Amino acid sequence: MECDLMYAICKIGGRWKLMILCKLEKGKLRFSEIKRCIPEITERMLALQLRELEKDGLVKRTVYAEVPPRVDYELTDIAIGLVPVWRQLEDWAVQHKSLLQNDKSKVHEIA
């Protein structure tokens, strides 16, 4: 079956999932901290995506019995295996952007 790729895409294909995971790369973060790292995401989306990531074994959730509540999230071992993926994607994005830049300057020259 060639579907390994599809399988992976299902796990991390959510709009925010890789983003969330990569914010956790440097260590545990609480809900509100992740939120602050990714201002465009709504609380609802963050909660939903975190729940899926947890279900799929990509993040570990820890609840502390405190008031006000405290919860933190961290990468699991298998999620750490994805670090090279977002690294490469970031590098690739930079390349792609600079390519567009060049195309634009060319157009500019000609026009």
Add this chain to the structure above:
Amino acid sequence: MECDLMYAICKIGGRWKLMILCKLEKGKLRFSEIKRCIPEITERMLALQLRELEKDGLVKRTVYAEVPPRVDYELTDIAIGLVPVWRQLEDWAVQHKSLLQNDKSKVHEIA
């Protein structure tokens, strides 16, 4: 700006995009050939995703003046830069699957 990752996700985050790209890794394919490689995709979706990939410079479309029409698609240089990404995702998927397998067998033992 940390948004390189988001940028990349926008380009390849479509449900079928990476899948389509990876089918093109071995060389040009025509529309119907891609379709045959990915039976779950509808023609409409394939057409839409291909158009976006083309717009973003990830595939090159070539139309031949024949009847019935012939069109083929191939990876651009920048898209080739994504090869390691799907390679890693495939490997990762295999790991993730076998992890689930282990968890299941454990549950089975205990239960």
Add this chain to the structure above:
DNA sequence: TGAGGTACACACAAATTTGTAAGTAATGGG
């Protein structure tokens, strides 16, 4: 007494993505 902080859940609405079915253009073959 009452406001404040945290990590959500919930109902509802809006937006985006996807599927379905049918149609098109052009030409070669029966």
Add this chain to the structure above:
DNA sequence: CCCATTACTTACAAATTTGTGTGTACCTCA
């Protein structure tokens, strides 16, 4: 004359994803 082939397009419907706004529990500190 009609059908088959290919790579789509278009209109419409259904499904999925997201956003918005409000609510909640619980304790602490002023």
